[in-house]
Amino acid sequence: MTSRDLTGFLPLGEPRPVSSALPRRLSDMAWRIAFGAIGWPWLLASLSGGRPADKRALLDELDLAHDALPHLGSWKADVGFLRHIVREIARLRPAHVVELGAGASSLIAARALQIHGGGRLHSFDQHDGFVDATRRWLADHALDVDIRHAPLTQESADWPGRWYALDQLPERIDLIIIDGPPWSVHPLVRGAADSLFARLSPNGVVLLDDAARPGERLVARRWRKRWPHIDFRLMQDGTKGTLLGRRRDTSLPVANDDDTGRTWRHMGRAAAIAALIATGWIARGELGEFPQSAQASSFLDEAAASRRAGLLRQGMESQVESATLNPQEIEQSTGIVLPAFPAGWRVTDVQLFPTADSPSIAMSMVTPQGEQLSFFADRAETPAEATPMMARRQGDTMAYWEAGSMAYALTGQADARRVMQLAGEIARDS
Template sequence: MTSRNVTGLLALPDEDADERSDSTWSDRAYRIAFGAIGWPWLLYSLWGGTKASKRELLARVGLGEDALPHLGSWKADTGFLHRIVDAVEEIRPRNVVELGAGATTLVCARALQHNGGGRLFSYDQHRGFVAATAEWVEKEGGTAALRHAPLTAQVRGWPGRWYALRDLPDTIDLLIIDGPPWAIHPFVRGGAECLFDRLSPGGIVLLDDAARPGERIVARRWRKAWPEIRFERLAGSTKGTLIGRKLRSGQVIPMPHRARAERRPSHWRRAAAMAALLVSGWLAHDVVGDVAPPAHAASFFDEAAASYDASQARQRMVSQLESTSLDRAEIARATGLRLPDLPRDWELKDVQVFPSDLGISVALMIVTESGDEVSLFATRAETPAEKLPLLERRERRSMAYWEEGSMAYALTGELASERVLALASELAGQPARS
């Protein structure tokens, strides 16, 4: 079977005896917990993209109408496949490494043929699928070196089983990550960082399924551990795409930040806590209701709350002079941070650029047209939200937060939750949530 065939929601089962190993209790707990909160993403992934998008994709790489009859489910959607072609056209890679074979293999192979050549090394854990995909790619006129890579290895610092990779190129210009499946562990794709040292200057990393909760946490860890690679989550696909670009010599990211060393609970303790939450119903409630956010967003909320308190304190202090001059272009050039437009009838009271545990950040103190006093906190971070603002409560404060690309924003005020959410929706350009 290849990606030409109709498939179910879940990925193919392991077919090699050497791939089977008893997963830990911690791994099973994580799968249960993230399955409970991730089922909307799994259902949404069944949609593989529009027919028009697929026709455009096939035309870009010179394939016939029936070359990719079935997309979606555990296979890449048209949005991710277009991103692959975009990357090949942009950097014309000499060496491409792909983790997880299928439709991506064929599309990438054809894109390379149309853009100066290049070698494609594709790895997958299913021996039969590798053989069938190799035959399919060859039949469609593509060239790829497909390798069977059983899930028998481990990557330090990441849970789950990893590919036993062989015959890797010394340098990688484009790294495509579409495996292993989340059923191994929600964070398993984080192990791809074992290849980041091979990434050439200007090289690109593409991670599929980047909107899922597990991949969001992976992205957050990568951003902290690899400041020389600029990561950004992109829209335009049903499952989300994370793109990383390795800086060329002379390029800098303003004030790169590495996480401070902190003592973390062991894997089994975190898994036990998550399983307990699941049993008590909190994780299921989080899908449909308003409860505490996942732990990986806590630092963002803490920083936003602290910036609000600091802005309030500055307003009360005679010795601290407020700055009411806001130059978005200058801030973007100096910090790499983008700020949303403010409504014309909102009054800016203070602007501050400051370091935080998340890296360089910006805080604005604002009075709305109705006299509501709020602060806007902006930085690069991963949160549970996307473009539609979500709500968080901290003591007497209400906080509405959202994301735009790699940017995260939080609007905080001592107002009714509905009011803060409406103001945030106005800033985000989204309708208010009822």
Template sequence: MTSRQTTPLRALAHDSGFALPATGLSDMLYRLAFGAIGWPWLLYSLWGGTKADKRRLLSRVGLEDDALPHLGSWKADTGFLHRIVDAVEELQPATVVELGAGASSLVCARALQLNGGGRLYSYDQHGAFAHSVEEWLHEEGASAHVSHAPLGAQVPGWPGGWYRLDHVPEQIDLLIIDGPPWSVHPYVRGAAECLFDRLSPGAIVLLDDGARPGERVVASRWRKRWPQIDFQLVAGSTKGTLVGRKASSATILPFPQRKPQRRSHWRRAAAMLALMATGWIGNDVLGGLSEPAHASTIVDEADASFSASLTRQRMASQVETSHLDRTEIRRTTGIDLPALPPAWRVTDVQVYPSDLGTALALVAVTGDGQLVSLFATRAETPAEKLPLLEKRDRRSVAYWEVGPFAYALTGELSPDTVLSLAAEVAAP
């Protein structure tokens, strides 16, 4: 279960002690169609994240360097595991329910120990694996209620076999969905909505692999059926994460039953398979697949945040704050800020709403008296750890990416100066 041991590349085979619901031609065609469309995501999932991200994750939850298995393939990657820790730190939940046990179970259990001591209930379709996970957690000084939940049930409106869930808590503060595998059916994880009426006010839902075609269809249906939950696809992991937040004052009602479709399911699936061959399905049926943010996106956002900061400086009615609390920022926004050079003086720190999601805009004066703004958010961009440079009128913007975080340094300075300052901030 740890990197000291060999873990298989492929997912575990289904238990032989139970039978999945019978599947017909429709389900087979859907799997073929979405397998052909989704192979880039499946290939990308072999990468579980950088070693640095894994070390940072282990440090966050107080685990040894070899406590986790080699991530990637069917296992959660570091980006998704960081999302789990972010949610636990933000909510300090009393009850977490997880569908699909494994590395996420240990990370979540440890995060709960460090943030309020809530209880984790984890369910997995493999009986022997569920038992091994529970023992593994105990060896690492963590605990959770890990149960065997065979894929023998069905949820109305969703294809494929679903977990036979017993003794599920009546109230759920954090719901983690990392199963069943897409090979059961591309839409199978949509059945997790059978638990949405148990979500407490302000609860968070985390769906792994949110950028895959099947999960995008699931997300579209959930948005229509559950308007009380705000679902957003966020970057920062190999296949994206769908994050749902239930409004604190909303009461969730069960979704209405949909009327049966006149066209038979197998004909629809056959049509999808045929359209896929022409490339039409990728854009029109699925509504477009996710791409990383273009470089212009983060540059434009950084430039806009710099303008907003300058405007705030000129207004006596707008309060600036130079207090920089990195722990609070990480806990409430999930954003890690890089260390600033010792000679820099922070003059303003503000949460900034951007098209990339919640961001942070920090204004500082360098040791040479130069005014710069650091923009930080969770995003996937074309950048890497070495800063790249762009110009916006009289401003220079250097941007780079570290793990799930994107940063940009902006100033009305020469390109060489801004690039040099950014390199100083980006240095490990």
């Protein structure tokens, strides 16, 4: 069986562990029961692999037949996650990509590497027969992948559950794709993927599938504390959510846990989780309800705040403005792709603007007609589409839209129709 085949609701079965101590096995079972009780909305949402039109567009981009991935969803990657893989490979042109959990993502990553630079995909999966079948499937598409059987026989000192027995890893990894092990091993088991983060190259990227699930959200929270030099951001443009981490500053120390009594703490945490589930705290108060659409309000608030900061900076002699625009440097440093602006527009200020998860870009611009505008760019987390939508903030008109993985906002005090017209000119070329 490969990712071409129709699969069941649950992942492939796992062999029963024989070496784990009894307290840890009981702790793992308690976590699985607890998260199974609250995780059914996420599991139901995962049945959809994404819109057929989006899948066809992705396959067309990679020059693959439309039946190359006939079945997505359930425990397989969805179109949103696969799209992130293609985007990051096209941007990074990585030499080495490590994938945890083979399948649909293997085909997409290998083909994207073949098109963008010819890097090497190192893929690991715990199911020996599935590895052999996937290797043959990829060979049918003329794709050479280093795919290996990695049984779940290891135990992480920092994370619960059983982990892959990995070998022959590259010294430097440019992209880490995490789509395994399944949550049925342990809801937090994918946290152990951070054992590879020290190998991540500068500007390297981590992609975690199923990032909207409760377990993965707790993993992401802990990763943010343990790895402060990696900017993690939840992208909700797919059916299951993608956590995107981008490495930046490496000068900060890495946190670590105290090993003392870790096994018994697992049991204590499991008991606490069970109590919290009874009150609905995790499912609603801490993690947010699901499913729900990503909201544009925070993005627009940040865009409005960046405009106010820009106007304030223009009126202060002590604040330095920078009119130098270098889109390539911005993309390389932040991952933000700026659109092409209409001819004659003059940039008066370009600044990094801090947001909750990573820096965004704030710009001040003047049109040939003398209209003063503010432009804001960040990674997409809005329900917008390619056609600009309108909003108002503190007397300003804001037009906002998405282009791929980017979200943009154009703000000004001009007539609303005029702002929308100007935004439309940018959006058409995005």
